Amino acid sequence: MSSPVKKEQLQEVDRSLYDFKDAVHPSYETDAGLTPEIVEQISREKGDPAWMRDFRLKSLEIYNKLSVPDWGPPLDGLNMKDIVTYVRPDTPMRGKWSEVPKDIKNTFERLGIPEAERKSLAGVGAQYDSEVVYHNVRKEVAEQGVVYTDMESALKGDYADMVRDRFMKLVPPTDHKFAALHGAVWSGGSFVYVPPKVSVEIPLQSYFRLNAPGAGQFEHTLIIVDKGAYLHFIEGCSAPKYNIANLHAGCVELYVAEGARLRYSTIENWSKNMYNLNTKRALVEKDGIMEWVSGSFGSHTSYLYPMTILKGENSRMEFTGITFAGQGQQLDTGAKVVHAAPHTSSHINTKSISKDGGECTYRSAVTIQKNAVESKSSVSCESLMLDSRSRSDTIPAMDIRNDDSDVGHEAKIGRISDDAVFYLMSRGISEEDARAMIVSGFAEPIAKELPVEYAVEMNNLIKLEMDNKL
Secondary structure (H helix, E strand, O other): OOOHHHHHHHHOOOOHHHHOOOOOOOOEEOOEOOOHHHHHHHHHHHOOOHHHHHHHHHHHHHHHHOOOOOOOOOOOOOOHHHOEOOEEOOOOOEOOHHHOOHHHHHHHHHOOHHHHHHHHOOEEEEEEOOEEEEEEEOHHHHOOOOEEEEHHHHHHOOOHHHHHHHOOOOOOOOOOHHHHHHHHHOOOOEEEEEOOOOEOOOOEEEEEEOOOOOEEEOOEEEEEEOOOOEEEEEEEEEOOOOOOOEEEOOEEEEEEOOOOEEEEEEEEEEOOOEEEEOEEEEEEOOOOEEEEEEEEEEOOEEEEOOEEEEOOOOOEEEEEEEEEEOOOOEEEEEEEEEEOOOOOEEEEEEEEEEOOOOEEEEEEEEEEOOOOOOOEEEEEEEEEEOOOOOEEEEEEEEEEOOOOOEEEEEEEEEEOOHHHHHHHHOOOOOHHHHHHHHHHHHHHHHHOOOOHHHHHHHHHHHHHHHOOOO
16 A cells, blocks of 8 residues: 555556565575475474364365366466475564564555555554564554454464364365465465454555565465454555566455455555466355455466355345456456355446456356345446457356346447547547546546555556556
C-alpha cells in the first residue's frame, strides 16, 4: 500500500517502486529441489509439532503421485529441481517496526507499508521470502479479542487446536498438485480470528515480498470470522524480476460463520518471471457473506480461481476481479462457487484486459446442488483486447442440479473501439492517452470496490502496463 509520497512515484510511472532488489543474505536456506530430506529440514528448522511434520511428508507423497495440470497455460519453464523452497531472512519476527533490519525495513517502506499502517490499517503482517518479519495489531483491536498473528505462532500457541482443526481442510493436499506442494513446504502467512459480533472497522493487511532469485513463496493464510462478526482483510504482494523462474504457491482458507461477513481484497503484482499457482477457498455458513475483490497483475503464468462454498441457508457471495495480461503473459483466472444450501446467491463480475500478445483466460465453475433450491447465480465477464496479437478466452462451466434456481451468464469479448479512440483524439487527446483513458474507464467498476490506496495502485499498474514498463 502506498503513502502519499509513493503515490507520486506511482503517478510518474516508475517501475523501480516494485523492481528494486536487496542483496540476498538469508540466515538459512534449503538446497534447490524437493525431497523428503528437504521437507524434513524445513519442518525441523521451523520447530513443527509432530503432526505437522507428518502432514508435510504425507503431502509430499501426494505431490509425487499427482500430475501437472494438462488443461491450462504451459508450465514448461517451471522445474522444481531449480526452486529453493525455503529462504529464511536474517531476522526473527518483530513486533516493533524499529527493530526490523534496516535493509528489509527499507524495502517495505519503499512499498509504503508502515505509512499505510499508521494511517489506515488496524494491523499489518509483512513477510519477506519465507518468513514473516513483522506483525502488529492495534491495541484497541486486540482488546476486542481479535487475534492477528503469523501462522507459526498460531500453530504453537493458544489457538493451536483451532489451527489443527482447520489447516488445509478446505484445500486438502489431494486437491491438486500445487496444493500438495504447499502442504509439504508451506511457510509464513497469517492467522486471524474475529470473535462473535466483533466488527473490525478498519482493515488488516498482509504484504508478501519475495526477494530471493529462484525461490518459492508458500505462505498460508487462515481466517476465521465468528458468528455475526465483520472483517476486511487486504493482501498485497510483489517481487523484483529475475532471469530465472520464481514460484508462488500460497494457500488461503477462509471461514465465515453464521451471520458473519468477510471482505477479502487482493492486488497481486508479481514480476514477469513468476509462476503464480495460488489457491483460495472460503466456506460460508447460514446468512454469512463472502466478498472477494481481486486484481491480478504481473506473473509469467497464473492459475487463480478463488472458490466459495455456500454451505448455509441464505449465505451469499460476490466476486469482483480484474486481470491484465501483457507481452509474454498467460493469466488463467476466474472464480468458482458451490451452492450447497437453499436460498443461496452468488454474483461473479470479472474484467480482463490483454495487450501486446498477452493471453487472458476466464474460467468459472458454478455448481448448484440438488438441495440448493431457490438459489440465484449470475456471472458477468468482459474482456478487452487492445490489439490483434492478444487473446482472450472465456470458459464457463455450470452444473445445475435442481429446477427452481435462477442462473445467468453474460460474456463480452471485444477489441478497443477505434471510433472511441478517434472521438477522444478529436478532442485534443493523444492516441496513447485516449487508449489509456478507455482502459481506465473499463476497469473503473473494479477500482471502486478497492480501498482508495489500492485503487490508486491498480490504476497505476494499468498505466505501467499501457506504457510497457512492467
